[in-house]
Amino acid sequence: MDHKIDRRDFLKLAGLGGAVFASGLSGWAQAARPAGAQEFYFVQLSDTHWGFKGPKANPDAANTLKKAVAAVNSLERKPDFVVFTGDLTHTTDDPKIRRARMAEFRDIVSALNVKDVRFMPGEHDASLDRGEAYQEFFGKLNYTFDHQGVHFIALDNVSDPKAALGEAQLAWLKQDLDQKRKDAPIVVLTHRPLFALYPQWDWATRDGAAAIDLLLPHKNVTVFYGHIHQEHHHMTGHIAHHAAKSLIFPLPPAGSVPKRGPVPWDANAPYKGMGFRAVEADAEKAGYRIDERPVVKG
Amino acid sequence: MRTTIHRWWATLFLWVAVLGMTGTPAAATDAPVIRLTAKKFEYDRREIVLKKGVPVVLEITSRDRMHGFNLPDFNLRADAVPGVVTRIRFTPDKTGRFVFFCDIFCGDGHETMGGTVIVKD
Numbered sequence: 001m002d003h004k005i006d007r008r009d010f011l012k013l014a015g016l017g018g019a020v021f022a023s024g025l026s027g028w029a030q031a032a033r034p035a036g037a038q039e040f041y042f043v044q045l046s047d048t049h050w051g052f053k054g055p056k057a058n059p060d061a062a063n064t065l066k067k068a069v070a071a072v073n074s075l076e077r078k079p080d081f082v083v084f085t086g087d088l089t090h091t092t093d094d095p096k097i098r099r100a101r102m103a104e105f106r107d108i109v110s111a112l113n114v115k116d117v118r119f120m121p122g123e124h125d126a127s128l129d130r131g132e133a134y135q136e137f138f139g140k141l142n143y144t145f146d147h148q149g150v151h152f153i154a155l156d157n158v159s160d161p162k163a164a165l166g167e168a169q170l171a172w173l174k175q176d177l178d179q180k181r182k183d184a185p186i187v188v189l190t191h192r193p194l195f196a197l198y199p200q201w202d203w204a205t206r207d208g209a210a211a212i213d214l215l216l217p218h219k220n221v222t223v224f225y226g227h228i229h230q231e232h233h234h235m236t237g238h239i240a241h242h243a244a245k246s247l248i249f250p251l252p253p254a255g256s257v258p259k260r261g262p263v264p265w266d267a268n269a270p271y272k273g274m275g276f277r278a279v280e281a282d283a284e285k286a287g288y289r290i291d292e293r294p295v296v297k298g
Numbered sequence: 299m300r301t302t303i304h305r306w307w308a309t310l311f312l313w314v315a316v317l318g319m320t321g322t323p324a325a326a327t328d329a330p331v332i333r334l335t336a337k338k339f340e341y342d343r344r345e346i347v348l349k350k351g352v353p354v355v356l357e358i359t360s361r362d363r364m365h366g367f368n369l370p371d372f373n374l375r376a377d378a379v380p381g382v383v384t385r386i387r388f389t390p391d392k393t394g395r396f397v398f399f400c401d402i403f404c405g406d407g408h409e410t411m412g413g414t415v416i417v418k419d
Contacts, residue, residue, distance in 0.1 A: 091406050127403035161403040162366070199370035200397050202409075260409060 038283035040080040040148045043072055043114075045276040046226030047246035049124060050108070051101040052090040057249040057262035060270065065108050067295050068247050068276055073113045075293075079278065080147060082114045085226040085244060086122030086158065086191030088138070095133060102137040118145070122191045122227065123158040131159035142169055144176055149283035151180060155190040157205040163192060164206040174214050185286035188215065188223040193243065195236050198254035203228055212236050220286035228254070229262075230273065231292060242290060245275045271295040329353040329387060336365035336378040336400065339407030346398075347416045353389045366401035369415060375401060390417040 048065045058064060072082065089101040102125070109117060119138040126134045131141045141156035153176060157165050165173075180186065188194070194208035205211070215221045221239045229246035230253065249262040250273030266272045271294060280289040334356060335342045348354055358367050360378040368375040371392075376384045378400075399412030 091403075091408075093405050123403045128405060158403075161364075163401065163403070199368075200399075202368070202399060202401055206401075 038149045039281065040283075041077070041278055041280040042147075043075070043079045043082045043276060043278050044085055044224055044244050045072070045082065045247060046085040046244040047087040047122065047229055047248060048084065048105065049087055049090040049246070049248040050105040051092065051097070052248050054249070054262065056264055058265055061248060064247055064271070064274070064295060065105070066111075067271075069109060069111050071293065071295060071297075072276065073111070075278065079114055081116035081118060082112055083118045083154075083189055083224075084109070084120060085189055085224060086120045087124045087226065087246075088119065088122065089125055090248075091124040091128060093128065095129065098129070098133050099136070102133060106137055118154070118189075120154050120189060120191060121156060121158050123161070123163065126156075126159040127161040130161075131156070134159070142172070148281070150185045150187055150281055150286075152187045152189060155188060155194075155211065157190055157192045157194070157208065162206055163202070163204070165208070165211055170207065170210050170214065173211060177214055177218060180218065182217060183219045185220045185281075185283050186215070186218055186222075187281075187288075188221065190223065190225045192227045193225055193234075193241060194223060195234060195241060197228065197232070197234065197243075201254060201260045203254060212239065215239055222286070222288055224279070231277075240288075242288075244277055245273065245292065247274055247276065247295065250274060329355045331355045331357055333357045333359075334367065334378075335359055335361055336367070336411075337361040338363070338404055339400075339411040341367075341398075341411070341413050344413045345416055346413065347418065348390050350390055350393050350417050350419055353387060356386045356388075358384045358386065363404060364402055365404055365411070367398060368401040369396060369398040371396040372415075377402070390415075393417045393419055 045068060050065055052061050088105050089098065092098050121131055121134045121141055126141065135141065141159050142154055144151065144153050146152065153173065155165060155173065156169065157163055160166055192205045193203055194205050194211050197203040216237055216239065219238065223239060223241040224244065225241065226244050228243050229249065229251035230243065231245055232243035234241045251260060252263055263273055275292055275294045278291045278293060332346055332354060337360065358376050358378050359382060360380045362380065365378040366375065367378055372388060372390065374386055374388060376386055394417060396415045397412055398415055400408060
């Protein structure tokens with residue numbers, strides 16, 4: 001089963017499927033954790049494109065990431081960890097400039113008042129050199145980690161410029177999943193959508209269906225990703241896929257305009273369409289409550 | 299002797315398979331040939347106009363580095379490789395405007411590298 005759904009349908013489906021989804025709720029971050037409950041929350045930031053210059057899309061590109069870092073630091077409750085789901089930097093053909101941008105990015109996000117910060121590559125970071133510079137600065141392209149009973153899997157669908165996971169990584173994924181109970185709570189982090197969101201704009205992963213096939217036997221899987229520069233929610237079977245906003249410029253909804261390109265900056269509503277998200281996780285219920293946050297408070 | 303014959307048939311089968319995958323060479327077909335050359339960050343044609351139901355052979359290559367050619371509405375894709383001509387033979391079976399684009403990340407400008415196939419009655 002693979003279908004597009006609107007927000008209302010998604011809420012219904014996600015609720016029935018065991019995942020809890022909500023957006024724009026206020027006050028949840030201050031709520032006390034029930035004793036013994038495996039609840040935690042993390043922050044997802046995506047598509048910061050450090051080094052991008054384009055005044056029509058974002059005249060404040062040199063400051064947006066810094067403002068986002070400040071916004072995370074001012075959250076009511078400190079997140080357990082922060083994850084950047086790719087396109088940390090904007091691409092360049094020059095390996096020296098690429099490394100300089102990565103060094104600047106790393107310096108800026110080092111101001112995050114969170115000990116556990118995890119990174120993932122986007123095609124802008126890793127496609128031109130198959131992740132060589134990225135690995136020098138941020139480590140492995142794909143990896144797993146466990147947090148409060150949830151198994152996180154970071155998949156790399158960008159260091160191959162053909163936007164594929166590749167047979168070796170799919171075998172690695174299978175081996176990892178084979179070790180997990182079928183009802184284990186699993187979160188997949190990736191940059192590009194694993195499903196064919198809109199192939200006409202290359203919003204897909206060439207062999208993403210193979211990864212979804214491996215994940216489908218597992219009852220509690222949720223995917224968080226970036227790439228499309230907007231909030232988006234989709235179900236493939238019982239697997240929920242949540243795309244995050246960008247921190248450089250928004251892109252229009254799939255197919256809504258003839259050509260994919262940045263939504264122009266709105267001087268009357270700076271940072272409109274940009275932001276990051278806080279995700280509250282309940283490992284026991286494999287539920288995730290998403291709270292979309294603006295770059296700056298309005 | 300039997301092994302030799304098997305090898306001969308296997309070689310013949312392989313060549314037929316390769317031709318089937320990459321399209322019939324232009325000289326051996328009546329289908330019109332449309333050449334498409336990729337380079338950073340554009341193809342030398344922004345639009346390709348075709349007729350519904352009329353077979354065509356696309357000859358795709360690249361001038362600088364590896365690019366891709368992807369025409370998802372017809373489930374067609376190929377690599378555009380410098381020094382290599384990749385042939386795709388197909389017959390458009392529907393009318394309309396359909397995007398094609400580079401699906402191998404090639405740098406700052408990759409996202410705008412594409413064009414339109416226009417199929418008319």
